[in-house]
Amino acid sequence: MKALNALKSSIISIAIVLIILIIITPLQPPLLDFLLMLNLSLSLVILLITTNITTALQFSIFPALLLITTLFRLSLEIQATRLILSNGGNAGEVIKTFGSFVIPNGNIVIGLIIFLIIVVAQFIVITKGAERVAEVAARFTLDAMPGKQMAIDADLNSGLITEEEAKKRRNDVQRAADFYGSMDGASKFVKGDAILAIVIMIINIAGGIISGVMNGGDMSTIMSTYTIATVGEGLMAQIPALLISTATGIIVTRAASEDNMSVEVSKQLFSQPLVLRTAGIVLILMTLIKGFPKLVLIVLGVLFIVLSFLVDRKQKKKTRPSQQAVQKLNAANSELERLKNPENVYSMLEVETIEMEFGYSLIPLVEESQGGTFVDKVVLFRRQFALETGVVIPSVRMRDNIQLPNNRYVIKIKGEKVAEGTVLVGSLLIMNPLGDDFLIDGIDTIEPAFGLKARWIPKEKREEAEMDGYTVVEPASVMMTHLAEVIRRHAEELIGRREINNMLDVAKKHNQALVDEVIPAKISVGELQKILQNLLHEDIPIRDIVTILETIADYAPKIKDTDVLTEFVRQRLKRTITHKIAPDGELKVLTIDPNLENKITSSVRSTEHGTYLAIDPDTAQKIIDNLSEQVNKFNQAGLTPVVLVSPAVRMYFKRLTEQALPDLCVVSYNEIENDVKVMALGAVAA
Template sequence: MKRFASLTNNVVTAFVVLIVFLLIIPLPTFILDFLFIFQIGLSLVILMMSMYVKEPLEFSIFPTLLLITTLFRLGLNISSTRSILTNAGYAGEVVKVFGQFVIRGNVAVGLVIFLIIVLVQMLVITKGSERVAEVSARFTLDAMPGKQMAIDADLNAGTITEDEARRRREKIQRESAFFGAMDGASKFVKGDSVMSIVVTVINLVGGIVIGAMTGVDDVLQTYSVATVGDGLMSQVPALLISVSTGMIVTRSSAEDELNEDFKKTFFSQPRVLIISGIAMLFLMFIGFPPVQLILISAMLIGCGIMLGRKEKAKPAPDTGVMDEGLPSEEIVSEAAYYRNIDNLYGLLNVEQLRIEFGYSLIPLVDEASGGNFLDRVVMFRKQYALDMGMIIPPVQLKDSSRINPNQYSICIKGEEVAKGDILVDHYLGLAPSEKEDVIDGIETIEPAFGIKAKWISEEQKVKAELLGYTLIDPVSVIITHLSEVIKSHAYEILNRAEINNMLENLKKTNPAIVNDTIPAVVSVSELQKVLCRLLQEDVPIRDLETILETLGDYGQKIKDTDMLTEYVRQSLKRTISHRFTEANQMKVISLDTSVENMIMGAVKKLDNGSYLALDQQSIQKIINATTEQVDRVKELVQTPVILTSPIVRVYFKKLIDQFYPNIAVLSFSEIDTQVQIQALGNIAI
């Protein structure tokens, strides 16, 4: 049995090698008869298989099979041509009987019938199948982005599982590969038809010339019978294969190696083999050699019967009876699906991060269309983890009909926080200055930073670059916007599940600090509050070990989260200083002592914290003074830094956040001793 299995595993490889030998080695007419009959039987099996499959993917090896059968016919053509020209027009009983049956004593009629069959196959069936395959391939590829987005939408809605989504995505990829292969494979059949006419002419003309030279009697009759018979023996199987091609493409790709796919495909339909074997027997009535016919028919019928018995011997499949004794209902409607309360709970799931795309932007996201958006998101997640020490949750991508085709929407926890417009075939151009903004384009606003910009077409790209414009491709525009949104809302995204993941990761290198601090000194929820406050002010949390050590030192005595965060910031002073230092120098705006005293005098302390109770007039004075100083230095520094005393920092930051959320407020204790401070201004009343 093992030897038999080994042989069947390599039967296709051996068959292809045999075809190659057909092109070189002369074959006895007995073997030619066998191979011609085998060719017809194989074509008939393929035709029947194409009629029984329910969808193209069940016959996923068809494009490869089409190539092999075409090569097989060409090999037989060459062998039969050699036999016709060297054996006085005799190429076996099959060719002779077929030729005599069609010609019936009239050479002209036989040649006309042969020509009609060839033209019908080439101009009608093959041409139509080729066109259908081409259109199917194009529409399948065009529909891929929408299908993939629909799968993502079903997965996000909880209507399908992750395994089902993965299976559907694989099916879409296989369909694309299948129809793309069919588009190319159909060209083989067309070329085979043309080659058949060429071989027929060669057989007829060459045979007449050779016969005239050797003195064979009735040359025309002899060689025309052989030529027509040989041509039809090629064209009848080719016609069956062409019909199979049309059936497959009008009604994607293999999963296993070629030999395994052949075994699974052909041995899965026993009745196809039985019907094909019975049909082969009827060829005896037109004079085909009975020995070869009976042999091949017996093989097909016997194989079909054995496979049918194996199918019956298999254990009965699961009937779908549930534990309660009731048959499981097939879901036939939306209402039936939501009768299961678990499916209703699936609707309550909210994605941490989601980007919705209009229809026109789908090619930017779909990898099959050449989009690299997913790769860019992955690289951004990697960089953000290195910079900030936080792993961004997976970004869910889906298409949406509620937004314009050229729009995208960024959602956090199910709610939209940002939106932008994209022109796929344009570049976002940022002019060197307003005076130099001279190029033609569509006026817009850069979505991430709110800068005036223009959408510049591909034709204007070179000119814009020469004029000094900064050109940004559409994917980079979306990625930049997404990164800024995530940076601004990272403190909302960081949840306790992710904090537990971070703690488990730290346990691999320093389990003692985690076990000593969590939850003995601070709970996970308190750690979450501290980390969120750090992220809110763009302070990296990558050094979780130092953060836990600081919380372990002060957490027992101090329960005010704001104060705990201030101590953690001081422990991270090297990290904080590095973010705002250039050439070991930090340019700052200092806060006057009078303002600090005013703020400290308005602080009200409670049991679990404190708050700032400053009158409206004093707030207005502080904001006006801050605005004046920030406007004065904004051309000198990219991110203004205000320097305060440690005890005032947190209250002043909360005060100005309503007006200047992007200004960094640092205390003297948060600056590394190696950094040189340069004061550019002083906020005073």
């Protein structure tokens, strides 16, 4: 087994060494016949592979294989030339047969013309075109890399893909750039081989004539013998080269698709019955032109018309109601019968925590039986969200709603609509990271999650959009990103007493004594829920439930206000907060004027139900206006505004500014690690 594995790992090295030996070692005609047919077979296999792959990266070894096959073909041409010149034009049965087949009745001129046409067609039409396409593809693929990387990062950050999937997609982007860069250079191998074929042809004919004349042969016989051998050798070299050139052109022009080339051609070329019918009618009308072959035109015209009707019938068959749709209709009728009993209506009163409703056109994005991927994306996001925040969100209830527009969806939290959006199935959403206008035609829209300027474009323009550096997003990913953002904004509403008890059950497995000490001896489950909701309200993860419970155990005997307890928990979670707002160890902040801090402190009022801030409206408005001005300066500089205040003021300052600036991050000195470098770039005054 080890010997077999070693042979597999070094088979290419052995093959290259053998090719070099073929160049310098004389071969007998039977062995050359075998190698020529092997070369033809390998070329055919390579061509068939390129027509059956769906993406170019499935055959990423092609550039290196192109070099090896060219070298192999060159070695055979050298051997054939050696035999032609040294063996009286006898280079084996394969070369002789090909030469005789192409040169009818010994007509040397026709044979040479056919050979030259094949070589020139390969050189000018196929090889030159493939070389240009590879060059352009390499440049555009490299230019599109930043946009593709940003799209991958966006999907990863929103939880649509895992870290492993992100790594795989980044690797695919890099491999695509390397592949087209390699193809740009490798295509020149075939170009040089075509030029060499013409040179070898001239050498064989000229050398054969000189050799035959020196041996005293008849000129007519010499010309016939060596020309047949030369044309046969050229064809046996150039037919495989033509197959390889065709494979090169196919693979560099192959766009990513779901099926192989044959299926895609049949789908796209024969998908318009009206076009086929029109072509058939035109062909039949051409029989009126004098001199045209009427029978051929009639046969072709009838063939196209019959094909158009077959395609039309197939498409209509697809649009008929499927058995699955009929089953859904029967199920709906059964549901109506069931709801006639008033007792069954009570089951409909339960409110779902998270719910999504979809218009009719969006059902294929959700239904797994129709190839929808949205459910899988939701599952991946639940895992990612749990790892980030410590909250396991409830299952998302998904249902269709015939009252919605076809392309509309609605997101509900606890039965009430909190967001909605529109996506176009069969299209792609593009966004410009630079904020410039779009150069690709489409339908302008607004990205629903973050309100960014965007545009819907046809799927066929995906490659063009990626090459232009746009961020390209699938419709299902647009909905998932919107749902993820809504869940993050309403995370505090998603954690109820049931979820709290589940978290405590998990904590009990390793910290039974701590849980029993805190719940319900020092606080109730409801009070713990309020503390966790306070943390989630300001986007603080609650994954470290042990530290939260330990802090509550320390302070709950003296403090009963859950808001104040939340402040002490935040201070214990300062490492988590620091890593969230200052991942690189530097923090640019806004501070507040000491006089303002004193004013806020003196305005705090305490009651039996807790504390609140009693500040006059005029002063509050001045504070918010000044703060908004400072925040705008941060935003214009591309910075995320963070307000740093004293621990005694943090909670009240956050409440004061929350209505006007809900996403503003307000932290206290005790919530920042000591090794963080803090830079104050502004101050807020009353």
